[in-house]
Amino acid sequence: MILSATAHVELICIGNELLIGKTLNTNAHWLAKRITSLGLSVRRIIVVGDNVDEIASAVRESIQRSPAFIITTGGLGPTFDDKTLEGVAKAIGRDLEENKEALEMIKRKYEQYVAEGRIKKFEMTEYRIKMARLPKGAKPLPNPVGTAPGVLIECEDVNLVMLPGVPQEMMVIFDESIAPLLRKIAGNKVFYEASLDIRGISESELAPLIDRVMNENPYVYIKSHPKISEKTHHIELHLSTTSDNQDVARQRIERAIMQISELISERGGKIQPTQI
Amino acid sequence: MILSATAHVELICIGNELLIGKTLNTNAHWLAKRITSLGLSVRRIIVVGDNVDEIASAVRESIQRSPAFIITTGGLGPTFDDKTLEGVAKAIGRDLEENKEALEMIKRKYEQYVAEGRIKKFEMTEYRIKMARLPKGAKPLPNPVGTAPGVLIECEDVNLVMLPGVPQEMMVIFDESIAPLLRKIAGNKVFYEASLDIRGISESELAPLIDRVMNENPYVYIKSHPKISEKTHHIELHLSTTSDNQDVARQRIERAIMQISELISERGGKIQPTQI
Numbered sequence: 001m002i003l004s005a006t007a008h009v010e011l012i013c014i015g016n017e018l019l020i021g022k023t024l025n026t027n028a029h030w031l032a033k034r035i036t037s038l039g040l041s042v043r044r045i046i047v048v049g050d051n052v053d054e055i056a057s058a059v060r061e062s063i064q065r066s067p068a069f070i071i072t073t074g075g076l077g078p079t080f081d082d083k084t085l086e087g088v089a090k091a092i093g094r095d096l097e098e099n100k101e102a103l104e105m106i107k108r109k110y111e112q113y114v115a116e117g118r119i120k121k122f123e124m125t126e127y128r129i130k131m132a133r134l135p136k137g138a139k140p141l142p143n144p145v146g147t148a149p150g151v152l153i154e155c156e157d158v159n160l161v162m163l164p165g166v167p168q169e170m171m172v173i174f175d176e177s178i179a180p181l182l183r184k185i186a187g188n189k190v191f192y193e194a195s196l197d198i199r200g201i202s203e204s205e206l207a208p209l210i211d212r213v214m215n216e217n218p219y220v221y222i223k224s225h226p227k228i229s230e231k232t233h234h235i236e237l238h239l240s241t242t243s244d245n246q247d248v249a250r251q252r253i254e255r256a257i258m259q260i261s262e263l264i265s266e267r268g269g270k271i272q273p274t275q276i
Numbered sequence: 277m278i279l280s281a282t283a284h285v286e287l288i289c290i291g292n293e294l295l296i297g298k299t300l301n302t303n304a305h306w307l308a309k310r311i312t313s314l315g316l317s318v319r320r321i322i323v324v325g326d327n328v329d330e331i332a333s334a335v336r337e338s339i340q341r342s343p344a345f346i347i348t349t350g351g352l353g354p355t356f357d358d359k360t361l362e363g364v365a366k367a368i369g370r371d372l373e374e375n376k377e378a379l380e381m382i383k384r385k386y387e388q389y390v391a392e393g394r395i396k397k398f399e400m401t402e403y404r405i406k407m408a409r410l411p412k413g414a415k416p417l418p419n420p421v422g423t424a425p426g427v428l429i430e431c432e433d434v435n436l437v438m439l440p441g442v443p444q445e446m447m448v449i450f451d452e453s454i455a456p457l458l459r460k461i462a463g464n465k466v467f468y469e470a471s472l473d474i475r476g477i478s479e480s481e482l483a484p485l486i487d488r489v490m491n492e493n494p495y496v497y498i499k500s501h502p503k504i505s506e507k508t509h510h511i512e513l514h515l516s517t518t519s520d521n522q523d524v525a526r527q528r529i530e531r532a533i534m535q536i537s538e539l540i541s542e543r544g545g546k547i548q549p550t551q552i
Binding site: 016017018019020021022023024025026028029030031032033034035036041042043044045046047048049050054058061077078079080081113116118119125127128131145146147166168169191193202203204205206207208210211214221223224225226227228231232233238240 | 292293294295296297298299300301302304305306307308309310311312317318319320321322323324325326330334337353354355356357389392394395401403404407421422423442444445467469478479480481482483484486487490497499500501502503504507508509514516
C-alpha cells in the first residue's frame, strides 16, 4: 500500500463556510496535490468549524496519529471567529503570548498599506495584536500577500503548521516556508501517475483485471473511476506509484499500462491515454 | 453559536483520489450545502483513503461524537479498493452478509445493461456479489443511475448512510432516500443567508463592527471573507441564521445588514449586496 509507506501529513481545514457548503475546499485539494507531488502522502483531511473545542480536539486526535506534519488552513485573521491559534494552543497545552516577530511583521504590513493609501492611518488595535498572539515557542512565517502571518510549532515530533484560509496567502506561505521542509523529509521520493480512458467494459468486468495486474506489479496502485455516460460504460483508470527514482517510477507505470491495456482489449474494451 | 443548536451530521469521504489531490471534493461541498439548507448542521467532514482500518477508525470516532447522521461517500463499487462496507462493518462490530434485496437490485441493473446492449451477457461474479455484501441489519437504497446500491444502517441512535462516490449516483440516492429522513428530524428549521461585498475597509477595521452587530443580533452569525485585491481592501461579508420561521430568519438578517452597513459607511467603506 503506497499511502502508508512514506512519511505522512494530515490537513485540518477550519471554517464554518466549508461546513455550510458556501466554500468549496480548494485549499485541501491544492495542498494534497502539492504534498503528494513532493513525495509525501496525505493520510487524512479533517474539516471543522470556527469553534475552539472542535479545533482543539481535531488537532489532539491528529497528533495521536503521529503524522510528520499537521497543516491547518483558516482562522488566523483579526475577527472574533478566527480561532485557530486559540484551538491549537488548547490542544497542545501552551499559552498564547504576544510574539514580537509576528507583531513586527503585522506592523510593517499596515505601514505599507498606509504608504499605498489603502488605509488612512495605522493603530495597533487589539484586533491586529490578536494575529500576533501565538502559542508559546511558535515561529511566525512571513505572509507576502496578506496581514496574518503563518505559524510553525514543533511539538512532540510533529510539526504543526498554520496557514491562512485565503488561497493566495495559503499557497505562497506553503511554497516559501513549508515546501522546503517537506522536501527534506521526503528525500528523493517522487510520485508518478497516469490515467487511461476506458470505454465499453463495465467496472465489475474490469475488477479482476485490476487485481491481476496489481498482483504482478506490487508497487503500482490502480484505481477505477466510473464516469456517468448514457450509452456505454466509461471509466477513468488511474495508475500511480512512489519511488526514489523517476525512471523506475515511469517504467513501473508503463509496464502496468501495457499489461492492463492488453487485458482490456482482449475483452473488447477501448483505451486512450488521458492528460492529468 | 448556530452550528451546535441543531441536530448535526458528519460526512466521511472515502477515496485515495481525494488524498492525492486528484479529485476535488465536490461531494462534501454539495452535501454540506444541501444538509444546511434542510435546516441541519454539518459538524465535521473527514476524508480518509481506501483502507479498512482508516475507514473503521473514522466511523468509530464519528459515532462517539453522537451525530444524528453519518454520511459516507465512495468505496461501494466492485473493485478491490472499494472498502467502505468492510470498514463500516468493522467499526460497528457487525459481519458482512449477502443482502438479498441488494443482490436483487444489482441483478436487475445488469439485466437492464444486457437489454440495452451495454454488456453482452450477465453472470453474478464475486465482484458483483461484493456490492451486495452489507453489514448485518443494513437496508440497501435504490441507485437509479449506477449499479452499487446505497446503504442505510441504524446503529446506537446514529443513522449510518453510505453513498457511492460518483457524484450523480450520490446526489440522486441522497435526494430520494436520505433528504426525507433529514427533513423529519430538522422539523421546520430553515437556514437563511446573505452576502455583502465590502470595499475600502480592512478586515481588522471591520472586526469591531462585526462584534458590535453580532452582540445586538445574537442569532445572526457574521463572517468576513477577505478577497485578494491589488489596490483596495475587498471583503465578502456573509450573514446567516437558522430559525423555525422563514420570515423571522429574513427579518433577522435584514436588521443585521442595516446595522452593519451603517457602521461600514460611517467608516468610509462601500457596500453592495451579492448573489449567493
